[in-house]
Structure formats: C-alpha cells, structure tokens
Amino acid sequence: MPNTIIIGSGSYIPKKVIGREHFMDSVFYTDEGEKIDKPNPEIIQKFVDITEIENRRYLEDDEFNSDLGHRAAMEAIADAKIDQEELDYIICASNFGEVDKNGMTNFMPSMSARIKNKLGILNRKCINYDMIFGCPGWIEAMILADTLIKAKRAKLILVVGTETLSRVTDPFDRNKMIFADGAGAVVVKATDEENVGIIADATICDNNLELNYLENAPSLKKDEDRRPLYIRMHGRKIYEYALKYVPDAIKETIDKANLTIDDIDKILIHQANAKMDYAMISRLHKLYGKTDYSHDIAPMTIQEFGNSSVATIPTMFDLIRKGNMKGHQFKDKGNIVFASVGAGMNINAIVYRFP
Structure with a gap:
C-alpha cells in the first residue's frame, strides 16, 4: 500500500x-x-x-x-x-x-x-x-x-x-x-x-448540541439589515468543547501511530486563539503525565497573522519547512502532528513522519 x-x-x-x-x-x-x-x-x-x-x-x-x-x-x-x-x-x-x-x-x-x-x-x-x-x-x-x-x-x-x-x-x-x-x-x-508520510489520522464529528457553536447569523446590532449573515462564535462553548475533546483526539492519533508525546517534534495546531491553543497543548501533555514541556513544540503565528481558518496550518508548515519561522525547524525522519477544531463541531489530527 x-x-x-x-x-x-x-x-x-x-x-x-x-x-x-x-x-x-x-x-x-x-x-x-x-x-x-x-x-x-x-x-x-x-x-x-x-x-x-x-x-x-x-x-x-x-x-x-x-x-x-x-x-x-x-x-x-x-x-x-x-x-x-x-x-x-x-x-x-x-x-x-x-x-x-x-x-x-x-x-x-x-x-x-x-x-x-x-x-x-x-x-x-x-x-x-x-x-x-x-x-x-x-x-x-x-x-x-x-x-x-x-x-x-x-x-x-x-x-x-x-x-x-x-x-x-x-x-x-x-x-x-x-x-x-x-x-x-x-x-x-x-x-x-x-512508515513515512501520513502514518495515522483521526476525525471526530460532534454535530448534535454542538452544531451551532460556530454559525452564520445576522448582525448583533438589532436594527441592522437582518438579511446579511456573518460568522458568529459562541466563544465560551467552543473553548470548553475544544479543551475537553481536542487533546484526547490528538492522543488517540499519536497512540494509533504507536508513538508517545516524547516522539513528537512539533504540534501544528490550528491558530484559533492563543489562550485556547496553550490550554489544549497543556492538557495533551497532562494526558501523558507531563506538566513540564518545551513550548517550542507548538509554534504560534496567530499573534501577527490572526486566524485565517483552513489556511493557518499549511501556512505555518510552509514557513517552518522553508526556514522562515525563527526558532523552528523540522527534523529529517521526525514526527509532527497537525490538529484542528472548528465549525460542526469537527476535530481532526494527523501524525506525519518526514522521509
């Protein structure tokens, strides 16, 4: 195969x-x-x-x-x-x-x-x-x-x-x-x-009560035209959902690859909100019994680029791969994780091994 x-x-x-x-x-x-x-x-x-x-x-x-x-x-x-x-x-x-x-x-x-x-x-x-x-x-x-x-x-x-x-x-x-x-x-x-490339993946779709945590909705200003629809985030619900389920999904994917967190060089997580990303990475390490870890494992671009949704991870991957993100690089034969959460609510993750 x-x-x-x-x-x-x-x-x-x-x-x-x-x-x-x-x-x-x-x-x-x-x-x-x-x-x-x-x-x-x-x-x-x-x-x-x-x-x-x-x-x-x-x-x-x-x-x-x-x-x-x-x-x-x-x-x-x-x-x-x-x-x-x-x-x-x-x-x-x-x-x-x-x-x-x-x-x-x-x-x-x-x-x-x-x-x-x-x-x-x-x-x-x-x-x-x-x-x-x-x-x-x-x-x-x-x-x-x-x-x-x-x-x-x-x-x-x-x-x-x-x-x-x-x-x-x-x-x-x-x-x-x-x-x-x-x-x-x-x-x-x-x-x-x-044993190279995409060696494990996982996807979770929670589309019940979580369906409208991210949705399209009219303006918050009630006397505005109600026909245009805008992206609407229910931030607290998304934060709680992501912290509860994303770390488990990442761990499931790492386990599926027969690896542990110590085998992972970088976690490229969707750049949604720095506070939420930090919390998910911390929670992931706690699932492995670790409270001390290098924050370099999870590069961040959100501070300067904001949240460009589907573009955040491939953009960050390209920057690191080409040496354009100071302090970060990929290792030959190294393992990295891609992980994201978003509207649906949907979660997914990949473990990728460089040739």
Whole structure:
C-alpha cells in the first residue's frame, strides 16, 4: 500500500497589516444586542490579552479568495518541481468559497475548479473537490488525499486551504478582530517507502448540541439589515468543547501511530486563539503525565497573522519547512502532528513522519 508524502509547499500571506488602530472607531455590541459602553482601547486590550492577536492580514479590495489560493498553489507546485498537468486531484478547503467585497459568498463554480482554471491546467482528468469542514478543512483534505493515494486512485494531489474571513465578519462583533485572510498549499505524492508520510489520522464529528457553536447569523446590532449573515462564535462553548475533546483526539492519533508525546517534534495546531491553543497543548501533555514541556513544540503565528481558518496550518508548515519561522525547524525522519477544531463541531489530527 502506498504512503503519502509532502513534496512541495507554498503560502500566501496578504500584505495589508491590520493592527489595533483599525478597530478604534468600531462600535461593539454584546451577544444580547446591547451596546458595549467601554472605551475601545480597553475592549481591544482585553481582546489582545486573551487571544494575543496584535495584527492580522487582510486581502486587497480587488482580490478574491481564489487569488490567494492560486498564489499558494503556484508556489507549492514550483517547490515540488512537478508538471502541474500530472496532478490527479485538486482539493481545496474553505468555509465561504469566493467572497466579494460586499460579503456575498459564492461556491459556483467551486473553489477547486477556480484554482485549477487560474493555474491553467488543461488535464480533463485532474479532478477538483471542495472540502467544507470548518477550520479543520485542510487537515480533512489531507486525510482524503491520503485515502485516495492508498486506494491507488491518485499519485499526485494538490491540497489547498484558503480563506477570506475579513469579508464575512459582523462590523459590530468584537470577535471580528480574531479573523484574517491567507492561503497555504502542499503537493502530496504516493511513495512505496514504508512508515513515512501520513502514518495515522483521526476525525471526530460532534454535530448534535454542538452544531451551532460556530454559525452564520445576522448582525448583533438589532436594527441592522437582518438579511446579511456573518460568522458568529459562541466563544465560551467552543473553548470548553475544544479543551475537553481536542487533546484526547490528538492522543488517540499519536497512540494509533504507536508513538508517545516524547516522539513528537512539533504540534501544528490550528491558530484559533492563543489562550485556547496553550490550554489544549497543556492538557495533551497532562494526558501523558507531563506538566513540564518545551513550548517550542507548538509554534504560534496567530499573534501577527490572526486566524485565517483552513489556511493557518499549511501556512505555518510552509514557513517552518522553508526556514522562515525563527526558532523552528523540522527534523529529517521526525514526527509532527497537525490538529484542528472548528465549525460542526469537527476535530481532526494527523501524525506525519518526514522521509
């Protein structure tokens, strides 16, 4: 049975840096629709204290989500040194598809088809799939790619995660300061080398009471037009859910690979909220009876890039792989974990071993 290895990576981080001053004139409302009568510097500082997000990146007005995904894909293909016409599949993860500057979302044609078109791929047997799976979408796309390769349905697959969340946020919601734009991509290839690549994975879908912890909803300001829908986070419920279930899912995946936490060099966890990420990593180590560990095991980009959903993990992977994230590098034959949680609620994880 073939294994799945990453042979190229790319990312696109928008140039527009959005700092705290961007939100100084915002008017914020509570989840109950009441205006928050606190000075904006105080609101923003409390937000930074919790999330550690000082800056985030936004795309330009004349850019689209498929543009970001296309740029990351081009870089990954060039890095892999392949003929793009030989790609068997393009799998693209996103939450809102193509979004115009007025916040209108569009999935027809699909994101993967748009990216294939912008790449100029003419191969009619290069199949395009979209993965709509919340923030864990890129990891789930990787799991699908691995399944296709192990089933001998493919040898080369482009896996993209791209998002423009800045265009789907409620102007009156404090949580808009979390979200950002960006794209990351990898090219994966079938190999006959044993015990490398994706060596274990796990996915959990809790879609009962947890279904609407992340949802689309009208503005928090009640006298605004109720037709536009924005991303809405029920933060406390998400935090409690993630802390309870994500560490167990990661441990399950590590155990499935017949490894322990001591065998893991890096954990690339979705950059959702620094406080939540720290808590999940700490809880994971406690499951192994460890209270002391190096925080370098879990790199963080959220402080400067914000939460770009499906793009956070492939972007971070690309930066580390190419030596562009100070203090972090991957080891030959080393083991890393990809892990995420998001809308659905869905959780997934992968253990990946470098060739």
